Amino acid sequence: MKSRSLTLVMLIAVFGFFTVSCSDDDNEGETLAPLTGKWSISKVGTTVSGTETLIDAPQNQTGCEKDFMNLKSDNTVEEGNYDSTIDPCALFTDQGIYSRSHNNLTRVVDGVTTTQDIVNLTLNELKLKDANGAIEVYIR
DSSP, rough: OOOHHHHHHHHHHHHHHHOOOOOOGOOOTTOOSSSOOEEEEEEEEEEEEEEEEEOOTTSSOSSOOOOOEOOOOOOOOEEEEEOSSSTTTTEEEEEEEEEETTTEEEEEEEEEEEEEEEEESSSEEEEEOOOOOOOEEEEE
16 A cells, blocks of 8 residues: 555656746747758748738749858858859858847848847748848748
């Protein structure tokens, strides 16, 4: 009888341990997916009267890899642009820095500061929106 009671108490304790959540674990709305990595631009768009409209990113050259931003763990960013004006699929890159504050991503590249809201961040998608409503969707 004692062993059944002890087993029951242990099961309740283990179950309780895994189901209790502390308020200190609150991430204040931030996503937990990693931001670092190479992100290729996939779609761009805007929100008008609450309706989001996205199209394939026109800056991507047909037949070339997609333009990208590579957010590195040392808070540097490399932005890559494929352009076929001079040579087919020539890659041009710019370097800069980035920071994340809650759900904002700020990049400084060539002296130009860009701050965007992180609308969605998963392992495979990063959706950014600026103050004017312009949307950029990146994929891995």
